[in-house]
């Protein structure tokens with residue numbers, strides 16, 4: 001696994017990441033007009049959702065600059081409980097974003113490797129994610145393989 | 156939307172669907188040696204996971220034969236809470252299976268239409284699913300469109 005540069009750390013998302021998380025995620029898609037209070041209530045909700053083992057189902061991590069606490073990258077793995085595979089668990093990696101000021105330092109790969117290892121530690125039999133065709137090569141470098149087609153309906 | 160044949164109903168999964176659910180899901184993938192007790196504890200776990208609105212995050216439905224209660228089809232929509240899209244919700248359709256004795260009656264489409272409408276009612280901005288290339292045509296008939304590539308890592 002690629003190692004994290006000395007001046008960055010990976011940790012769980014916190015209330016103070018409000019602005020940094022929004023800025024990073026705005027590079028991925030529409031974030032909207034969410035307030036600090038709404039942000040905190042999402043984090044509280046996520047903390048409340050537990051797996052049968054008592055561990056957290058939502059696991060959102062940020063890579064931050066040690067000195068300034070700026071959010072360089074963000075990503076989530078949430079864990080789904082199934083009947084199949086002996087009541088197995090599946091990890092879903094979602095909402096991966098690297099702030100454009102922090103590109104070219106392999107932070108995306110470091111984050112995916114980290115989230116994949118969280119899925120393994122929590123006992124998942126696999127972790128999956130959906131991405132644009134143009135990002136397949138990046139995820140292959142993170143040891144992911146093509147598994148199928150993502151289909152969507154919008155409301 | 157395709158209407159359900161007179162002799163079938165759609166309802167939430169229950170404890171008595173243990174054998175029927177396993178049989179249907181065995182047509183999709185490995186189910187394993189799960190006991191009635193383990194099955195019940197998965198259903199109880201699912202019931203315990205609530206959205207911020209208080210509604211259920213896991214929604215597993217079966218199509219059963221009215222007379223015999225046999226499980227003809229099974230499928231899940233579980234709901235993910237995000238930061239993006241104004242703290243939006245996304246529906247994930249998972250573990251769709253039609254028992255081979257009940258093919259050719261459009262039960263698959265009826266189930267997907269039903270699960271998609273559950274996602275809409277719960278306030279999702281979209282519902283997504285991953286499928287094999289060979290099932291893309293079926294999901295297109297259910298109003299889904301190709302959105303990306305599913306990638307996986309197995310542990």
Ligand SMILES: CC(=O)N[C@@H]1[C@@H](O)[C@H](O)[C@@H](COP(=O)(O)O)O[C@@H]1O
Nearest residue numbers: 029030093094095096129130131132
């Ligand atoms: C691996 C990864 O980060 N995939 C993301 C997904 O997690 C995110 O939710 C979606 C937002 O797109 P949307 O705004 O069209 O829903 O984009 C990508 O598919």
Ligand SMILES: CC(=O)N[C@@H]1[C@@H](O)[C@H](O)[C@@H](COP(=O)(O)O)O[C@@H]1O
Nearest residue numbers: 184185248249250251284285286287
């Ligand atoms: C729409 C649908 O039903 N997709 C299913 C998915 O929900 C299921 O979990 C997986 C099991 O495959 P696995 O045994 O290889 O994990 O197969 C398909 O991708």
